[in-house]
Amino acid sequence: MSTRTGTLILCLTAMALLAGCDNGMSPTPLAKGAPAMAAVPKELQPPPLPILSPTALTGDAGDGRVYLRWNLQIEDDRVIGWNVLQTAPAKRTLNDKPLTDPALVVRELTNGTAYTFTVVGVLRDGSVTPQSNTVTVTPRDVGVAKLVPIALPERHGQELVGGERLSFGEFKDIIVGADGAGRWNYFETSKVVFPDGQELLYDRYRPIDWKTADGMHLINPVHFGNGLDIGKFDARGLPMVIPPEGLRGPRPAASADADPGHAPLEQAAAAYRHVQWGTLHPFITDPLTMSQAGKDRRNDAYPKWFEPTIDGDRVTFHYWLPLDAMGYKSFTYVLVWETWWPIQRERHGTTYNGLARLIEVEMLSAFKDGYQVMINNGFGPNGSRQGVKSYSTGFREPGHEIVDFSGDRNKSVIFQYPKQPRQGSGYHPAHDALQGSPLIFYDWGTGSLTITARSLYYHASNNSSSYIEHGADGVWPNLAWDMALSGERTAVDTVEYLYTGDVRQPLPQRYVNARFEAYGDVSRRMGVQDVIGSVCMDAPHWQIRNHGGPVEFGKKYPPQLKGQGLDTLAVYHDLWHAVPITVEDEYRFDENHDCNPDLKAMCKLIKDAGYMPGFWFRPEFTKTSVPAAMSKKIPTAEVYYGYSGCHYPDLVPLLKERGIPLFRENPDWVRVRKDGSMPVNTPYQWVPMSLATDWFDRIIWPSMWMSAKLGFERTLVDGGFGGMQGVDYAPKFQGKTDMAVPAQPYWWRMWRSLEHVGIKTFGECTMGWKGANVVAGGLADEHYAWMFQMGWYIGCQGAFSSPEGTHKLFQLYNGVGFVRDNPKVAAVRRYAIEFHRKNPAPDWIEFKDLKQLEEIEYKVPVGDSPVAAAGTRTTEEKTHKIKVAPWIWTDVIWHYNDGTSVVYPSFESIDWDAVE
Numbered sequence: 001m002s003t004r005t006g007t008l009i010l011c012l013t014a015m016a017l018l019a020g021c022d023n024g025m026s027p028t029p030l031a032k033g034a035p036a037m038a039a040v041p042k043e044l045q046p047p048p049l050p051i052l053s054p055t056a057l058t059g060d061a062g063d064g065r066v067y068l069r070w071n072l073q074i075e076d077d078r079v080i081g082w083n084v085l086q087t088a089p090a091k092r093t094l095n096d097k098p099l100t101d102p103a104l105v106v107r108e109l110t111n112g113t114a115y116t117f118t119v120v121g122v123l124r125d126g127s128v129t130p131q132s133n134t135v136t137v138t139p140r141d142v143g144v145a146k147l148v149p150i151a152l153p154e155r156h157g158q159e160l161v162g163g164e165r166l167s168f169g170e171f172k173d174i175i176v177g178a179d180g181a182g183r184w185n186y187f188e189t190s191k192v193v194f195p196d197g198q199e200l201l202y203d204r205y206r207p208i209d210w211k212t213a214d215g216m217h218l219i220n221p222v223h224f225g226n227g228l229d230i231g232k233f234d235a236r237g238l239p240m241v242i243p244p245e246g247l248r249g250p251r252p253a254a255s256a257d258a259d260p261g262h263a264p265l266e267q268a269a270a271a272y273r274h275v276q277w278g279t280l281h282p283f284i285t286d287p288l289t290m291s292q293a294g295k296d297r298r299n300d301a302y303p304k305w306f307e308p309t310i311d312g313d314r315v316t317f318h319y320w321l322p323l324d325a326m327g328y329k330s331f332t333y334v335l336v337w338e339t340w341w342p343i344q345r346e347r348h349g350t351t352y353n354g355l356a357r358l359i360e361v362e363m364l365s366a367f368k369d370g371y372q373v374m375i376n377n378g379f380g381p382n383g384s385r386q387g388v389k390s391y392s393t394g395f396r397e398p399g400h401e402i403v404d405f406s407g408d409r410n411k412s413v414i415f416q417y418p419k420q421p422r423q424g425s426g427y428h429p430a431h432d433a434l435q436g437s438p439l440i441f442y443d444w445g446t447g448s449l450t451i452t453a454r455s456l457y458y459h460a461s462n463n464s465s466s467y468i469e470h471g472a473d474g475v476w477p478n479l480a481w482d483m484a485l486s487g488e489r490t491a492v493d494t495v496e497y498l499y500t501g502d503v504r505q506p507l508p509q510r511y512v513n514a515r516f517e518a519y520g521d522v523s524r525r526m527g528v529q530d531v532i533g534s535v536c537m538d539a540p541h542w543q544i545r546n547h548g549g550p551v552e553f554g555k556k557y558p559p560q561l562k563g564q565g566l567d568t569l570a571v572y573h574d575l576w577h578a579v580p581i582t583v584e585d586e587y588r589f590d591e592n593h594d595c596n597p598d599l600k601a602m603c604k605l606i607k608d609a610g611y612m613p614g615f616w617f618r619p620e621f622t623k624t625s626v627p628a629a630m631s632k633k634i635p636t637a638e639v640y641y642g643y644s645g646c647h648y649p650d651l652v653p654l655l656k657e658r659g660i661p662l663f664r665e666n667p668d669w670v671r672v673r674k675d676g677s678m679p680v681n682t683p684y685q686w687v688p689m690s691l692a693t694d695w696f697d698r699i700i701w702p703s704m705w706m707s708a709k710l711g712f713e714r715t716l717v718d719g720g721f722g723g724m725q726g727v728d729y730a731p732k733f734q735g736k737t738d739m740a741v742p743a744q745p746y747w748w749r750m751w752r753s754l755e756h757v758g759i760k761t762f763g764e765c766t767m768g769w770k771g772a773n774v775v776a777g778g779l780a781d782e783h784y785a786w787m788f789q790m791g792w793y794i795g796c797q798g799a800f801s802s803p804e805g806t807h808k809l810f811q812l813y814n815g816v817g818f819v820r821d822n823p824k825v826a827a828v829r830r831y832a833i834e835f836h837r838k839n840p841a842p843d844w845i846e847f848k849d850l851k852q853l854e855e856i857e858y859k860v861p862v863g864d865s866p867v868a869a870a871g872t873r874t875t876e877e878k879t880h881k882i883k884v885a886p887w888i889w890t891d892v893i894w895h896y897n898d899g900t901s902v903v904y905p906s907f908e909s910i911d912w913d914a915v916e
Helices: 003-018 507-526 550-556 585-589 596-608 651-658 661-665 694-710 730-734 744-757 781-787 803-811 823-838
Strands: 058-062 065-069 079-088 103-106 115-123 135-137 146-148 154-156 159-161 165-168 171-175 189-193 199-203 207-211 228-231 304-311 314-322 333-346 351-362 371-375 389-393 400-404 440-443 448-453 465-467 472-476 480-483 490-500 568-571 612-617 714-717 760-764 773-776 791-794 814-816 844-847 856-861 879-884 892-895 901-904
Touching (some): 065 115, 079 103, 228 333, 507 744, 596 612, 744 760
Parallel strands (some): 612 714
Antiparallel strands (some): 058 065, 065 103, 115 135, 228 371, 304 314, 314 333, 389 400, 465 472, 856 879
């Protein structure tokens, strides 16, 4: 099929879909557009996509060995394998030919000697990528984990007598090896005692007891749904979340005020029944896994348990789960391996001990549409939610989120809106994912539990919840990974569960230490920025033309900012960078074309004035509807400020005259549905684009490259939450792959490419790594200042708009939004900028004179819990009284891993009149 013919058919298909005629319509194959750079003159072509290093190399010690693991690189088909390099104490390559599995056990090492390793990717032409992050591991005698026999109950009439029983906290006589119907199976039950004294008990394919070395039980022992589930994606390649009561039509939007275009929900037929219909289960993505509670279990569709294997202090549980996939149940399985081992972390004054959990699966190679791996475990002291609070920050108002899971209902300190567990944001990037919030922090006064993941290669939903309404105790992180690789054993992720019963260190210091560690690890392992992109910036909209053009703007505008305490001057929507697909190739490829020389001169003037130039960017959408984008002209272009405000070049006349030619020529760049049809009901009614296609090669990468070449150093990536959900079918329809691909690895490539060209982000939305986290400030955040670090605080209202409040945010290593205000706040900003110029980003911070004040009481508006399964208010009143005991401190010490430190002094100790 020719490109022109295919484009015409696709236009007609898109029009039919938007008219509501997609039911029963046969899918139309997408025409393949021109190769990425074939139509671009060679002299204008930018460098090829950057060759990026492998990511997330981690290492664990064994007896005379080290266990290494790193991420795949499916986002770059030039990489065919990897070499592992030992760089100390001696340099050597550890493999003779490129490894095709991203893991290696290095053996015959000397205990007590520190070894350092790194990994390089091997390309098709034999060259290698830059090196990954390094890891240094010291092998040691780790001991040997032991399998302990389980005493099983005996049936006496209708009762089970004897056997292993769990009794702790509110749980009494929980029978091990028995389900709710009194059935038991010996081969489904295993107990492990680790060398450090921790114990783990598996029953019916799930952990039901984790006993720490100090005797605390941290997993809910009562069965609730399957321990691990596999979910399937809907027609868009996005998860459809099934509540415990079943799916009864479309789920409601997050709130009455929510934009329905953001709701990641797919209409389901009224009579739809999923494979676990009628069974008790958590919120799960439309399941492929059959219920392990006994429903639909047959001789040829039955879960299978294998005897665990021991490797030093590591134990691997292996089992098969039956699937209802592609219309078949019998003989259809997913193979699962879960490897656990003890780990320990020293977090600057508090020791955490716990367990690492590597999850691996093998899906049948015939299943090519992607799948979601979900683990279902409830946590809490003595297996209960009682007294547990979660602490986090996010891109909502208020920016702090503290959820108390005690009582009969979910209750948050400041109420927000109901949020489905495992629900993301559809085509829109989401921050309710480990990629956006990489640390889960639970505290109950006498202990703390943190949950992190090492790989983060696949989008991992992260929405803690309790299932009180469904008779299940505990707090459920609801982790779910979006994957697509099938036909081979593949690592999902390694989750770290770390616990401490040592609470001598105050809660704010414990929380900050864990947060700096987790966010810093993401930066280091993933190769993204580890510094704040901007201390404080100004971002005028549509002011360049008003000042006479880019050069005049560069001359006239910066002097207006003198003395305000800013380090970044960004421009939004004025430039072609905001909508790069709408302009000719020359803008992206030729720095001497049209307005580009003026933009380069503007950036130089801004830098000469002492500011870093920034721009606005949106990589995952074409900013218009499918009908408009597919048309030869867009006569209504002036109604959208994103077009009408863009004058370099003047965008509205171009769109009215010839529309977006590159879109019409390359419809296969769109993130299409499973049948190849165009997406509908998308966020903003824009067209989601596939970062796994030549859209990235032809539009996004050249735009980033040219932006850096013109002198831009900072960017605000609108919608840039750290997690891109679901799987992408576009490469399959292009013929590049024979299956769907997970979206998140390509999202990571975009972030890492920005770092590669030297452009750092400072917003708009949260990325879960050091220096790039963003929060939207709101009511009562001033009482929780200690929860905000390593990012950008938007909305310095209330107490944070004062000099004292702004200074606190800077002490904690934050950037802040700019509001023209009194001279003393400007002095606070000037002080912060100078402090950043003299001192690098801290590796962790320490509060001095940290103490908690007496409780204060005030009223807050009432809404719905952000983690509840539905709108579960604690009161129907419009306002609610809460009590808060604020924490205060004086100095904050910025610490570095080399042992040095510097003091960010308290507000009261600075002579502000002397600050230049």
